[in-house]
Amino acid sequence: MITKFKSIKNLAVFKEFDWDSSVRAKKGNNTIEFKKLNILYGRNYSGKTTLSRIVRALETGQISDKYENPECCICITDNADVSQLNFRTHNKTIRVFNEDFIKENLKFIVNPKENVVPFAILGEGNNEIEAEINSLKERLGSNESDKETGLHKDLKSLNALYQAAKKSHSDAQTKLNNLFANKATGRPSGIKYETKYGEVNYNINRLKADIESVKKNTYKPLLDEEKLQADSVLKEQTKNEIPALASLNLKLPECKIKASEAVSREIGRSNKIQELVKDAVLNRWVKEGRKLHQDKLDVCSFCNSPINESRWNELDKHFDEESDKLERDINNLLSEITNEKNLLLNFKIFNIEQVYSKYHTNYALAKQTFKSAVQNYKNSLELIESQLEERKKNILNQQVFKEVIDFSSEVENAKKELADLREKSNDYSNKLNADQNKAKENLRLNEIFDFINDINYFDLIASLDVLKKREESEKDKTDSKQIEINDILEEISAKQKELEDEIKGADKVNEYLNDHFGHDFLSLKAVEFEDEDTCNKIYRFETHREGKKAYHLSEGEKSLIAFCYFVAKLEDVATKDKNPIVWIDDPISSLDGNHIFFIYSLLKTKIYDNKDFEQLFISTHSLNFFKYLQRLPSHNDKKKDRVRHFIIERKDKTSVICEMPDYIKKNVTEFNHLFKQIIECSKLESITDNNYMMFYNFGNNARKFFEIYLFYKYPDASNDNEKLRKFFGEEDIPAVLTDRINNEYSHLAGIFERGQQPVEVPEMKKAAEIIVEKLKEKDEEQFDALMRSVQ
Template sequence: MTKIIKIKEIGNFSIFKNFHWDQNLDIGNNKTYDFKDINIFYGRNYSGKTSLSKIIRSLEKQDTPPKYDNPNFKIELSDNSIISHNSLATFTHPIHVYNSDFVKENLKFIHDENANIESFSVTLGGDNQQILDRIHELNAELGLNEENIKSGVFLDIQNKENEVKNATEDHKSKERDLEKLLTDKATRNSDSVKNQHSLFGDINYNVTKLKNEIAEVQSSNFQILTDDQLITKKALISQNELPNPPELSTYNLNFSQLVEVTTKILKTVVGGSNKIGELQNNPSLNSWVQTGHTLHKDRTHCAFCTNEISAKRHQELAQHFDLETQNLQTRITKGIEHLTNLINGEHFKINFNIDHYYQQYHTELLPLKVELTTILEKQKEVLEQLKTLLANKNGHLFTSLETSYPPDHTDEIKKVIEKIEKIRTQCIQQTDLLTNQQKEAKKDLRLNHVYHFLQDINYTQQNLDINSALQAIEPLKIALSTLQTRKTEITVEIKNEEDKLKSEGEACTRINDILNHDFGHQALSLQAIENPHAQNIYFEIQRNGCKAHNLSEGEQSLISFCYFLAKIQDDLDKGNKPIIWIDDPISSLDSNHIFFIFSLIEEKICKDKKYSQLFISTHNLEFLKYLRRITGAEQDRSIGFVKEENRKASYYLIQRHDNFSTIKEMPLYLSKFLTEFNFLFDQIYKCATVNQIDDSNFHIFYNFGNNARKFLEIYTFYKFPSSKYQLDTQLKAFWGEQIYKTLTDRIHNEYSHMTGVLERGEIISEQPEMQKSAKAIISKVQQEDPAQYNALLESISNPN
């Protein structure tokens, strides 16, 4: 069950500024004097009682009262949660607050007789609002529904219907505009898809097909055509059927075999003992001599120098250029001739004409043609290098040559040829597939055309605009439906409210039962009056059977509080355990009616404890005296201390200090006995027993003169209640000794007056005689009447 523990902070609310509960209501041991089930506040008028009730009423209304600048407060609940001025809606426990705002809202006739007593309508168990005011509010909200004059909800409905109509037309207009663009592109314009059927391939094209293809081109898988693809596909469309392309020449050059033959030749060495060393070591000279030897086989003299060639020299040269040498040279010559024949042979004449292929393959074949030519030339260069190696061997017949061979391009050549052959195969197959491929090419061109059309008309944005226009309609329709529902609700509520006006019996009975009580106000009553013009019932306060005018403040308070009790009775009877806050229900009431109000609270609210918490504030000391007897605070009525854990009621004092107020724990002399006599005894007792004067107790001495004089006046008057009472005489009788009377009288009189002792006003009062006087008074009371003395001690919570 939710309860209010404390008003933790009041930063700003009317007379309360920067109030902190934990600072002002600290009772030690890290505890504070918090709210209990029953909580009583006492404060003079204008001290801030109503301001506190308005803070709590904010929980009931879930809103702060109007005309309060920057209200700021925090309320701590029993579950340790905090409700602030910004989170009032989170408080859901039933709560009822009786204060001036409640009276103004529910009983307007009290403050404005011209408002008509109709505004005082009571429907217990319902919303408990002013029915006729509510009907007026509802009719004002509903407004007029004349042909040329509309207002309220009727005008709002008319305006919203126009907004729905305009939004619907805007949406349809955008749809029509886009539909026209699509239809023109599909069939109507000269550049429509249908009119370009030779290119796009569908003479029966229409807007439905266009919409289907729009969805296709907007797919994430769709790819627009490149410029090369456009050229290729257009060429494919215009392509006629071709014969099969010629086969390519076969490339079967065995390069590894050529390398092997060349290697053997390079490693062959001509040698022996009959060789001429000078020629062996000089290849150029050897070649020159070999040529000369051939030319001089049958000569005896050198044709160059005419010197004789001896038979021996002929023999030496014949042995040097023997058959072995000739065989090697023959091998070299044949090898070079073979390589030359290969270079000039069919192996390197592989070629093809791309015109024998369909146009769609030209883009792929052109780089292959260039690549094949390049690789063949590279392979020729490799064979030329082999020829060079053999030619070089001719000059090194007598040594073995080591060399590294250039790379073979045979695999590259074959790969290119394979690619070309693959395309050739496709081209041959293309003849059979050409019709279908041309159909696909036309579709690709058509989709590509549709894609660019969508970009040109900003199709995506147009659809967004259409969707936005469509989405704008639904909220307007919902708002219109809400208004129409509200119109129905208002009509039904008006009917219900009018019906409520006719169910006045229970309300009148409850309030009249209270007013007609023996201790109530039997002259006043609540009567239901039928209004023949409005066909409803209103309520009238009557005095002795006639309409009551000029109600006194006491009558107003009584009627208002009776209405409040009648209003909350259902909540109490249903066991909802509401929180109840009653702010100062006593105003200009005599003692009988003050006790009557207390009795109503006791009987209707407290007797069976139908509440979860009860808060009551008052400025009336007599009413405060009664409140101490309320059911549920029994332990607080006992004399002496009550343990904090056993305390069921809390008593608070609201004090105003110039422009701000604060909340404090109520002094015991107010919460327990409610007399100034107890307070004065408390001050004198503290003065008599204090051990050291400091800032916390200096006021006891400063006010001692007044307090002691007033206490003795009260004490001696009740002790000697003579009509000829004279304080001087009674003090003599009280003290019994003149010296006590003289000394104490000087202290009491001098320190409660400044006349004649002006110089004493210039210094701070701190006289040891004050404590002596206080001890004397306490001792005298104890001697004179021990029972009364002990009772006074208990009243200030100092039992001995």
């Protein structure tokens, strides 16, 4: 079934129509949709025919090219939504009666020289073919909802299995998609919102691409150390350049050579005091005493004995220039060693905070190596220093110099390692951004690797594949059964064409004209002639009156023939047994009351009662015809809810579809409707874009109301003005005012300038109030009944 016109744009009076926002229930405000029977009421020019043209486009595959940039979307059960791009993307049989149908099939209405397009219905005879058709139909079975038999029942069962398999596959796919969506873009832990990844545009497609990457055998997940290192890289900020290390001019080799010479230098033994030579401690003590007494004291401060010249000469010869020079050389060398130690002590290297984290381990090793080398170097210096101190204590006796290891190269190498590390760290500033991007990618892929393991991705994919294959298998079975059914339908159609009979089509139209309308003098005749191109026998329908081709048909006769033709055509070979969707647009144009009833009777007995339709739409502008439509059995079937009532309302240049108000649906006479308009006009205070049509139409509404009301109240020969005065009493002013409204504003009454002036709201409201007051005064009982009918 057609469920709704989802949207209509740029189609006549439908500019920007949206079903879901317009067609809502009065109670509950829920969106409502079309049902099996749908009745649409709307005044002329409200858009009824436009809707029928949209539906007819579903039948013909195209819509009028007179519309500029038309857009529409129609929702149909068991089908994808149909738009203006392709009206044939559905599997429904559609039949529409509107003015376009009439112009296309009954061309004589426009041009009397034209004929009626013929159609064929099943003919008589050929029992063998009919038996074959019946056998095929029996095999095909019934397609009635919930009562299917034969192949249709088989198809329904297969389709149920297919739908179940499809749902299982869809549910599993949805579950996986939800997992993907949550991982990719779910708040707050989705990859898109993890700041460390910097992927603000991350989505499901990116996630799927990453999954393909981590599925490869070449991918290796990060070790814990690698993850920590990657995290550290992400935390890095560009560091300042590390200054170059100070130069380090090591002198241990030189000190070593000098110390060796000093320690092993030999001092001459002539003129030496032997007891002092043999006793180094005593020698040092005497030497210090000599310095304290020389040129100062002549008496020994220790023994208080005089120091004679001879003793001074003896001491001067013992402590000669050679030993003094050695001592000076040793002191100078000791000073150099102290300076060397101070040089190393004051030598500064950069700290670990100045180095990027990726080099911290290397830094720690290089620093330790440098520290060890320096310590070894200092130990060698101290060993030289100790030997010099020892010789200094025993200056007169040469000693053997103990070899010292030179760690200068180790110190230099360790320093170079630190310098190289400094250079790498400085250079890394230029590569930091690239390494951070790589770290982000590695961490992201590692998280996705963990993700697919956590959700058992490969098991889910395997399960999905099984469900997909099951769905495809069930679909193949369903499609195969549908093809079997279609083949039988085509075979039935082919055999039915062998029984086609155009004459029966004309007879069916005449049957409706005669039996339902009593027009035995007006008929269609199937005229046989030979086609000039194929030389085949073909037929044309002609309109005949009393045995002769008819011309100058009345508008009413044209309407009758057109509708009878449409109803008869529902039984042609292209439609019968196809369970069509039928749309009938205003079929009672130019007909009097009797014929309106006959149209309703034909519609009810030949379409509605036969139930040979999937869905039925009837639109009308006539409340009188609508009154008959209320008699359709399902009209008030609230329990099964098989009927919907809609009203098409035009506001200025735009129309909308709404649920029909109860005052029309339940109390459908024009008399009630006109009274409703007067009551509402009496309550309004000002004109707005939403209500100005009520004021604008007030003149016509009031005039028509009084024509009906006063005719029955005063059924004599008095004219309208006399009846108005009788109704309003002897007060001339109200009657004159009312008459002015009824005439000037409904007919302009010769005052053509009135048509160029805006509506005067005070006059309208005052007239409406007077009418309401008088109705209540004259006949309170009827007034109360009218009020109840429009509430």
